[in-house]
Amino acid sequence: MHHHVTPLFPSVQDVEPGARNVHLQRLKEMGPYGSMQELLQLHIDLISEDYLCALHDQLNTLRLNPELLDTPDHYEIRGDAERFLTRGRFQHPMGIEFHFDASLYSEVEWDEEKRLMRNNLVFLTDNNLQDFVVGLIHASGQKLLQKGCIIIKIIKGFDDRGYPVLDDQAPFIGKTWRMVESSQFHFPFLQVTNILRKEIGMVTLRNSFGMAFEFYDEIVYGIVQPAKEPRYTSEMETLQIRRLRRDMRDELNSSQYTALKKVLKQRVALVQGPPGTGKTYLGGKCVRTALVTDTGVKPLHEFVSGCGVHAFCTGSVLSDAVHAKVAQLLVSLKRLYPNVLSGPILVVAMSNHAVQEFLVRCKAFSDKIIHCCSDKHDRGGTQYGDLQKLHDQSHPRDKAAVMASAEIIGMTTTRASCVRTDLDRLEVKIVIVEEAAEALECHILAAIPIGAQHLIQIGDHRQLRPICAHEGLARTYNLDLSLFERLVNNGADVPMLSEQRRMRPCIADLVRIIYPNLTDHACTLRRPRVRGVDAGDPVFFMNHGNVEKKESKGYSNRAEAEIAVELANYLVVQGYDVEKITILTTYRKQLRIILQLIGEEEEDGPKKVRATTVDSFQGEENTIIILSFVRFNLTGEIGFLKMANRACVALSRARDGFFMLGNLECLASSQVPVWKHVKAVLTKAGRCGPTLPLVCPHGRRFEVESAADVRAAARGCQICVLEERFGSKLSVT
Structure with a gap:
């Protein structure tokens, strides 16, 4: 099949009028793909086009309505000097320091508003976007922006790996420009696309190095009948698992209990949770459930503070999360079999608010929690304990070591893809996806670490679908089809919670x-x-x-x-x-x-x-x-x-x-x-x-x-x- 190669950083040619002439194929609503490479390349092509189409539409609107460029949303900036980062005897270019009139933005809360964020793209023009140059925001912290200062790297193209090649910065100094910020944040696109490109090279011949190894059949072919059990459960005593489930039965309604049993038996498990069906209740009760007592194992509430749970959240609000119950049950199994489940449990969803909702519930049984986010405001002011403080104060190169000491870690899918190298080293066996029907499939694939053996998706395909940047592209090419819904379409066994x-x-x-x-x-x-x-x-x-x-x-x-x-x-x-x-x-x-x-x-x-x-x-x-x-x-x-x-x-x-x-x-x-x-x-x-x-x-x-x-x-x-x-x-x- 034909694939166009889209750079990780777009050039002027990618977003100028008439540039959108590429060959695309639809994602399949049903049926198998030929290979993992085919599936991943389709996602790369479509999310790239989704991003570039949104940029094209934004810039074209401004070209047709140049008066819109004179609003405060588009900044008048002047290049002052090139900045360098000195490391030892070497100087590395940081970009150009531009300045704008900070008095025009005195009421802007830079630390709270999502404006001029680091790693987003900007477009600089001096003729109403008839032509322009592409820039990447390198530094834009609150203190800089309050002074009307921002550091931007000017990009002239990209290398054969898709990474940006910097332009000569000197011609941009001493000149005034109108700056347009991309309405679609570039960083998530960059991180997810980069991970998927790496995965294409890692899954050749279905080798064991890629994230797809354990779930290859389900992800590529859409369904496996009969469903296969997680590999790690074969190393555990079936009696222990059955007794653990039985101890929870009195605290669950019949649909919750049925869902719980199926989750443990399927290496790729789905649970549908309609509105108000008690998914939060399902999560909290497991924390208080006693484990098997005649094996010498303490009740869960006595040792749960020693359990290691790592939550990577990518989706929306977790106030309805069935996976919390499942996660705590799996933590119980992890405690029973530490040699088998040596790594953390990952929970993935789509927003920092969702991460916060989940982690707040975890405070009841753990004080070793870290919410990994770019800004403390993304945590909603929630305090998680000393380990969170240590993580916040650590140098970036030391944060991974601090994370290894945590029992619970939360982050968005974007951040999970950004730190995938660190996650791959954690020996993760279990990945849980919250609000799975609302997450783009490519975001989920990018968040699955190497070595994972159990993928649990909780969601409801009858509610909101994933949100794409370009609505027309989503409809035409099925980009807003989640992995959850695709597996449902292919006949996956999906228990539904039924009591609201x-x-x-x-x-x-x-x-x-x-x-x-x-x-x-x-x-x-x-x-x-x-x-x-x-x-x-x-x-x-x-x-x-x-x-x-x-x-x-x-x-x-x-x-x-x-x-x-x-x-x-x-x-x-x-x-x-x-x-x-x-x-x-x-x-x-x-x-x-x-x-x-x-x-x-x-x-x-x-x-x-x-x-x-x-x-x-x-x-x-x-x-x-x-x-x-x-x-x-x-x-x-x-x-x-x-x-x-x-x-x-x-x-x-x-x-x-x-x-x-x-x-x-x-x-x-x-x-x-x-x-x-x-x-x-x-x-x-x-x-x-x-x-x-x-x-x-x-x-x-x-x-x-x-x-x-x-x-x-x-x-x-x-x-x-x-x-x-x-x-x-x-x-x-």
């Missing part, structure tokens, strides 16, 4: 078309009523006629945004903490309007109510969700809301109260089965209409249909006003 404890049943009813076997735990029947809302309507779709506004990239609906913010304000007045309420929306343009409206409120209003997009809220939940759908038009076009995956996430985040704002007829007219089902369920229950029924503490009912109506309801009835004025309860006769 998150949503009250009337909320869960909305997604039963996606999960027909989803059942409700008894605790969901005892949820408290939503204060300030008619007791019979903890779920309601407020059907309005406010038409959407189409913008350059996305849609908005200001009237709907105003209702959402006022409803959040109303619920705060009813006594809810702002942390208990989240406003979700399906478009970033709408999110900007909502955030602006929240910012205009008083400090004690809904200013601290969190607002975010549905995609960003994957894996999270809250007591009350207010969902702004945005879309309403006469043609019934609803954009990506046609995707059942996004609908599933949007409809399954609320625990007690769920209030939807939009036009139900528009959604249902799209002929998407999910929305037809939602309309039928809500209509039958009488939980949709043009007015939302609110009720004050004294029983007065308000039928609201606008932001002004909700604002009036927040003031309450006359008795409410008098009580607020005089500060005491009034008796009504």
Whole structure:
């Protein structure tokens, strides 16, 4: 098959107009690949094209709209001097020190905002991008940026390995440029692509040097029937494993127990976890489960602090993580058989927030935790102990030795690929992938260390798919197909957790078309009523006629945004903490309007109510969700809301109260089965209409249909006003 060779660092020719003319092949949804080399090369080609297409679109938009270059997002910089790093008798070029007017960015929190990050690409132009040079940010720490300083290497091309060749830096000194930062962070692309290129050379003839050796058949051919057990389990006593499972049975429901048994029996294991099915519960209970006592082994809670767990997280929020239970069980086996399971357990997912969520749970049984990240802010302020401090203070060359002393280590897939050489030395036997259906397959392949024997993927292909830089490329070439979903398509045996404890049943009813076997735990029947809302309507779709506004990239609906913010304000007045309420929306343009409206409120209003997009809220939940759908038009076009995956996430985040704002007829007219089902369920229950029924503490009912109506309801009835004025309860006769 033909492959184009894409450099690790793009040249001007790669992103200039008309440059995108390459031969690509689709990733297979089903069926086998011819070899591991073919699979890896396809991924390299597609993620390279995904990255370059996004760059091309960004630069082309600026060429066509040169006035956009004059905004603060694009920096006017001047080259001052070339900088060198001196090591012994040698000087190594660091790049050119450029300066910009720092006063224009006095309100920017450089240590928190993802701007001008080290190892990202920039494009320098003096003629509105009619031509430009490519640069790589070499140094851009907080202190430098606050002074208006940044060090950039100018690239003129690349060598035969795909690495950059520096241009003569002298012509760029003393000249003023307009600098455009790549909207797609270059570093993850660089690290993953580099690892996959190395793997192609290592898996020749299926040798034992590549990460693919143990999982070759499953990854290349898509499925192995019957499923093979992990190699290390053959060296353990089957009786011990069975007893360990039996000790946990009383603390698991039947679907969790079934999943646990299959995970231990399959070297490439998958578990599907629908929303709210107790994956976190599954993780925590194993920590407290006693091990076999008649073998002289101490209960788990007595020795768990001595277990070695290394967590490498690549995905989204771990608040729903079934793998935590599995990980702790495998740690128990590791403790029983230290000679067999000599290396750490790796857990992979997609974001630092996910890493933090996982590691916080581990603090209960270990004080030897390290969260490896580029910035302390990525840890969310969490403190893990002395080993974390030692790691933070260590020189980069010493960090690997500190990591070897840890019991638990967390990092993103990008960092895992960056330190793969260190990971390969850790003798890892078990890799766990959290939110596996949301991770690009190439990112997972790049994170599997040499010598791994057990790959466990936990996810839900019915929820969000992996996010690519270029949506069109993802659809055309299946780049957004995860390894998890590909194995499901090929007939893998995937146990599904079936009992949910998150949503009250009337909320869960909305997604039963996606999960027909989803059942409700008894605790969901005892949820408290939503204060300030008619007791019979903890779920309601407020059907309005406010038409959407189409913008350059996305849609908005200001009237709907105003209702959402006022409803959040109303619920705060009813006594809810702002942390208990989240406003979700399906478009970033709408999110900007909502955030602006929240910012205009008083400090004690809904200013601290969190607002975010549905995609960003994957894996999270809250007591009350207010969902702004945005879309309403006469043609019934609803954009990506046609995707059942996004609908599933949007409809399954609320625990007690769920209030939807939009036009139900528009959604249902799209002929998407999910929305037809939602309309039928809500209509039958009488939980949709043009007015939302609110009720004050004294029983007065308000039928609201606008932001002004909700604002009036927040003031309450006359008795409410008098009580607020005089500060005491009034008796009504």
